[in-house]
Amino acid sequence: xxxxxxxxxxxxxxxxxxxxxxxxxxxxxxxxxxxxxxxxxxxxxxxxxxxxxxxxxxxxxxxxxxxxxxxxxxxxxxxxxxxxxxxxxxxxxxxxxxxxxxxxxxxxxxxxxxxxxxxxxxxxxxxxxxxxxxxxxxxxxxxxxxxxxxxxxxxxxx
Numbered sequence: 001x002x003x004x005x006x007x008x009x010x011x012x013x014x015x016x017x018x019x020x021x022x023x024x025x026x027x028x029x030x031x032x033x034x035x036x037x038x039x040x041x042x043x044x045x046x047x048x049x050x051x052x053x054x055x056x057x058x059x060x061x062x063x064x065x066x067x068x069x070x071x072x073x074x075x076x077x078x079x080x081x082x083x084x085x086x087x088x089x090x091x092x093x094x095x096x097x098x099x100x101x102x103x104x105x106x107x108x109x110x111x112x113x114x115x116x117x118x119x120x121x122x123x124x125x126x127x128x129x130x131x132x133x134x135x136x137x138x139x140x141x142x143x144x145x146x147x148x149x150x151x152x153x154x155x156x157x158x
Contacts, residue, residue: 022068024050024075024144026082033151043152047144054140062133069136076143080107083150090158103150110142 032046048055051072057065080103088096114135121131 022051022054022072022075024072024079026075026079026147029079029144029148030151033148034155037152037155043148044145046148047141050144051140054137062127062129066129066133066136069133069140073136073140073143076140076147079147080143080150083147083154087154087157091154095157099150099154102153103146106146106149107142110145111139114138114142 029046029050032049033043036043036046051069054065054068054072057068084096084100084103087099091099117138118131118135121134
């Protein structure tokens with residue numbers, strides 16, 4: 001995922017529309033997971049590495065970061081769907097069912113924690129834009145973790 005960065009004066013930057021689109025490089029994530037499997041280490045860093053550009057967004061641009069994290073979440077979701085389709089096409093029916101259950105509950109557990117954090121933040125004085133950015137970051141990370149766990153668990157399948 002590459003997002004162009006450049007330095008500019010405040011007046012010039014203010015005139016430009018800020019956008020960020022984070023396409024997760026799913027092939028790079030698969031390679032990262034495979035590398036961690038070969039090293040017998042957990043692949044959690046693969047998610048942060050893949051979302052590095054979103055995580056590097058400036059704190060004073062929460063809407064831009066939110067847009068980036070939403071795009072990353074879309075990429076993770078597409079990756080999960082594609083990998084589940086591959087498992088359904090190549091693995092025995094029972095294995096595919098188990099994979100579907102595992103990914104479903106990985107997602108639910110992660111997204112539940114995102115909702116919890118959002119609700120607690122809304123009780124404080126944090127600006128709504130910051131809360132939304134944090135929720136979008138959490139949602140993207142939860143989806144990324146579910147994808148990485150799916151890859152990790154299915155690495156021995158055809």
